[in-house]
Amino acid sequence: MSDKTRMVPLPSKAIVPERDALERPILEVSRLGINFGGLVAVEDFNIAVGRTEICGLIGPNGAGKTTIFNLLTKVYQPTSGAILLDGQDTASMNTVQVNQAGIARTFQNIRLFPSLSVEDNVKIGLHNQVRYPLITGVFRLPGFFRAERQAKDQAMELLSIFDMTDLASKKAGSLPYGAQRRLEFLRALATNPKLLLLDEPAAGMNPSETEELMASIKKIRDRFQIAIMLIEHDMRLVMGICEGIAVINYGKIIAKGTASEIQDNPEVIEAYLGKKKE
Amino acid sequence: MTFLTYLISGISLGSIYAIIALGYTMVYGIAKMLNFAHGDVIMIGGYVSYMVTTELGWSPLVSVLAAMAVCTLLGVLIEQLAYKPLRAAPSLAVLITAIGVSYFLQNAALLLFSANPKSFSSVVPIDSIRLFEGKLVISGTAIVAVIACAIIILGLTWLINKTKIGKAMRAVSEDKHAAQLMGVSINKTISVTFAIGSALAAVAGVLLVSAYPILMPTTGAMPGIKAFTAAVFGGIGSIPGAFLGGILLGIIEILGKAYISTQLSDAIVFAVLIIILLVKPTGLLGKKVLVKV
Amino acid sequence: MLTYGLVIAAYIILRILLAGGHVSSALQGQLVPITAYIVMAVSLNLTVGVLGELSLGHAGFMSVGAFTGVITSASLTSSVPEPALRLLFALIAGGIAAGLFGFLIGIPVLRLHGDYLAIVTLAFGEIIKNVVNTLYVGIGQSGLKIGMTSGNALNLGEGGKVILNGPMGAIGVQKISSFTAGFILILVTLFIILNLIDSRAGRAIMAVRDNKIAAESVGISVWRYRMTAFVTSAALAGAAGALYALNYSTVIARKFDFNTSILVLVFVVLGGMGNIRGSIIAATVLTILPEVLRAFNNVRMLIYAVILILVMLATNNVRLRAWFQRIRPGNGKTPVISGGGDGHE
Numbered sequence A: 001m002s003d004k005t006r007m008v009p010l011p012s013k014a015i016v017p018e019r020d021a022l023e024r025p026i027l028e029v030s031r032l033g034i035n036f037g038g039l040v041a042v043e044d045f046n047i048a049v050g051r052t053e054i055c056g057l058i059g060p061n062g063a064g065k066t067t068i069f070n071l072l073t074k075v076y077q078p079t080s081g082a083i084l085l086d087g088q089d090t091a092s093m094n095t096v097q098v099n100q101a102g103i104a105r106t107f108q109n110i111r112l113f114p115s116l117s118v119e120d121n122v123k124i125g126l127h128n129q130v131r132y133p134l135i136t137g138v139f140r141l142p143g144f145f146r147a148e149r150q151a152k153d154q155a156m157e158l159l160s161i162f163d164m165t166d167l168a169s170k171k172a173g174s175l176p177y178g179a180q181r182r183l184e185f186l187r188a189l190a191t192n193p194k195l196l197l198l199d200e201p202a203a204g205m206n207p208s209e210t211e212e213l214m215a216s217i218k219k220i221r222d223r224f225q226i227a228i229m230l231i232e233h234d235m236r237l238v239m240g241i242c243e244g245i246a247v248i249n250y251g252k253i254i255a256k257g258t259a260s261e262i263q264d265n266p267e268v269i270e271a272y273l274g275k276k277k278e
Numbered sequence B: 001m002t003f004l005t006y007l008i009s010g011i012s013l014g015s016i017y018a019i020i021a022l023g024y025t026m027v028y029g030i031a032k033m034l035n036f037a038h039g040d041v042i043m044i045g046g047y048v049s050y051m052v053t054t055e056l057g058w059s060p061l062v063s064v065l066a067a068m069a070v071c072t073l074l075g076v077l078i079e080q081l082a083y084k085p086l087r088a089a090p091s092l093a094v095l096i097t098a099i100g101v102s103y104f105l106q107n108a109a110l111l112l113f114s115a116n117p118k119s120f121s122s123v124v125p126i127d128s129i130r131l132f133e134g135k136l137v138i139s140g141t142a143i144v145a146v147i148a149c150a151i152i153i154l155g156l157t158w159l160i161n162k163t164k165i166g167k168a169m170r171a172v173s174e175d176k177h178a179a180q181l182m183g184v185s186i187n188k189t190i191s192v193t194f195a196i197g198s199a200l201a202a203v204a205g206v207l208l209v210s211a212y213p214i215l216m217p218t219t220g221a222m223p224g225i226k227a228f229t230a231a232v233f234g235g236i237g238s239i240p241g242a243f244l245g246g247i248l249l250g251i252i253e254i255l256g257k258a259y260i261s262t263q264l265s266d267a268i269v270f271a272v273l274i275i276i277l278l279v280k281p282t283g284l285l286g287k288k289v290l291v292k293v
Numbered sequence C: 001m002l003t004y005g006l007v008i009a010a011y012i013i014l015r016i017l018l019a020g021g022h023v024s025s026a027l028q029g030q031l032v033p034i035t036a037y038i039v040m041a042v043s044l045n046l047t048v049g050v051l052g053e054l055s056l057g058h059a060g061f062m063s064v065g066a067f068t069g070v071i072t073s074a075s076l077t078s079s080v081p082e083p084a085l086r087l088l089f090a091l092i093a094g095g096i097a098a099g100l101f102g103f104l105i106g107i108p109v110l111r112l113h114g115d116y117l118a119i120v121t122l123a124f125g126e127i128i129k130n131v132v133n134t135l136y137v138g139i140g141q142s143g144l145k146i147g148m149t150s151g152n153a154l155n156l157g158e159g160g161k162v163i164l165n166g167p168m169g170a171i172g173v174q175k176i177s178s179f180t181a182g183f184i185l186i187l188v189t190l191f192i193i194l195n196l197i198d199s200r201a202g203r204a205i206m207a208v209r210d211n212k213i214a215a216e217s218v219g220i221s222v223w224r225y226r227m228t229a230f231v232t233s234a235a236l237a238g239a240a241g242a243l244y245a246l247n248y249s250t251v252i253a254r255k256f257d258f259n260t261s262i263l264v265l266v267f268v269v270l271g272g273m274g275n276i277r278g279s280i281i282a283a284t285v286l287t288i289l290p291e292v293l294r295a296f297n298n299v300r301m302l303i304y305a306v307i308l309i310l311v312m313l314a315t316n317n318v319r320l321r322a323w324f325q326r327i328r329p330g331n332g333k334t335p336v337i338s339g340g341g342d343g344h345e
């Protein structure tokens, strides 16, 4: 059936930006694939992502974009292919270990911790950044208050990125949709990733919110020096901030390149742009 | 020969468990709830039959029909009053409500019939069969239990595959929302399911107290829990699973009692359940559930 | 803080009433059981409310703790003559034993979720009950002996004493539990659980409850924190069991059956999922209520059942809840179950 390629050739037509070109890509994926029963959801997916690149994954609904995120984060086990994160093979890792190795993500259908406060949601993102033993917490041993202080300060600093500090004590589930998306973004960022995966970050946002989001994504990339890979249907956002774009249709990459290269590709126009938004 | 005797009594007990388990599994499959009060409906069925035969002196057959009628009504009533308002509630809330209903039925029975055990005389008018010069004795109740179980399974299979309400039930258990769009009435389907499950509980109740002739307000509790175990064991939501689970559980219980330890037979039953769930987390014939992310 | 204050105030008031002889003997007899049930309810709330998994076998851990406590106390009768100290050892032993059981049982149980997890905890509870029912434990010249046939078969020799006598349960237990000990156990339980909830581990446990996949995506080991909650909950139930058992001269395994698990679960649900103070109040009120309602003994449990159903309907029916909110604007703390939603779309 599926051949398990472990050797990673440099993916064809890699779209690593020039400033990252001299360094090893943060993510190298080769021949990644999965099938659900009979359905081949993703097949022969290859990509390389530069260390500080913002890259876009676009394609019609059901093309397999979210599934690719699920494969990268091991929510689903790939049936074939290899994923190297910063040169490290993630084949033996689970979702938790992949996050600890440096991939964080958001979800298309938002997955916050709805009954907890905004602050706690971010603190949970900091789980592996500000650590202390269980016993220290239960018996309030020395170090507990300092660590909690630190977690709080870091959480507030992250919340300030989206001007959300005054929402800190609100229940996450009670936030408006856009704020929930931003919170999920911050929670992912709190895990100190090298690569951040955003699944439709602008969904449900109005044009001005989207505009702000675009600026924030760039700002975050610059400030934290991380790579960001995003799935988005809003072409203005994708064309505006993505340095490299991969177009997926029926689980396969049908085109890769810069915004202008993609826009002129007839196959892409037929598969995706021709239909406009679904 | 003794082994055969045990096996047969295991199958007959298993048949009763299977009939109860069918009620659990149908309700779970369609309403997605664990109806913890199901075991107590069995007990009510037992009391109705007892009252009709001993107090009124009517024939056993009438008592079975009366038990079925009362339990069917009771089942539908419980569903309407206690469960229907909680359609949209978390499953734990529904479970606790079901436990409340179970308490209610047990204590209502306690008030009506007192805690004193009633000794029930079997409603089965068939004599025991003696084979191999009396070495193998099969009680009439055992025979009737197995036959009743077989008829019920065949009947249910027919109902579910061939009738309109059966199709509605399948549709609701697959996808409530889609079923509703196709014009299936969810409420009606759930009510019918409760009615059928409760009627089956009545049959099981009468058979149970015929085989183990002691009737108390708590009579239904343990068989209820075990039949529920049987349903989970076979794969809750699956009708063949409930049948298989019930029969296996009966056999394991009786053989465990006979060859290992009377006191540990329940522990053995539960241990087998745990092992099966660890190997097949959704039971023997249960479907694997997919979570899309 | 309010929770601690409430417990301390209740204790002081009861002490004053006891000193003045204002407490009926029936209620006096209930004091230790109430404290044990409070600890049971608070500890179960950790599993059900905070972790979001339904456990139907909490009484099993109580049972393990109860009999471990009884055996510990009996074995230490001569070496630790001071009852309070012996009780302390018994509570600790009961807690450790139940925690250990919690860990062992947690290995298979925590691989499951939802209804399947619930049924397996029920199964373990029943197994524990059945197995304890067949155990014979005695202490003789050659130390502690365990058997499964009969008390005599233990061959305890001269001066030997059977502690646990199969289905007869533990007999001749020295009643060393006290109301004050129960009060201290409640405080310790509150200290452990409230601190746990308000710490890194507690947040991780609640994250797992709210969304397992999201918790994993931020690097939280679901297994580890589920186990942490489950074992802590079991250990505290064990200590409560030891306290409870050492309040009676005989203790039988059947006392800790499915119905007891359900009773404690009802405390938790009526008190409010994840609401620790609610658990304390519910456990207290619902343990005292039957005493108060002695006159209505017959219908008492019927009323209880109806209240249970009505409370569930009132707090979980969408329309009724909206109605309640209208008549009590701005009031938050109704016992609403937070779904352990994995979002099965």
Ligand SMILES: Nc1ncnc2c1ncn2[C@@H]1O[C@H](COP(=O)(O)OP(=O)(O)O)[C@@H](O)[C@H]1O
Residues within 6 Å of the ligand: A036, A039, A041, A059, A060, A061, A062, A063, A064, A065, A066, A067, A068, B290, B291, B292, B293
């Ligand atoms: N867990 C799953 N089981 C079966 N099929 C799935 C599963 N997850 C995704 N799919 C299928 O894979 C395909 C790609 O889905 P997805 O990756 O969500 O698309 P999108 O590009 O819109 O994000 C779809 O046909 C979807 O139905």
Ligand SMILES: [Mg+2]
Residues within 6 Å of the ligand: A065, A066, A067, A108
């Ligand atoms: Mg998608």
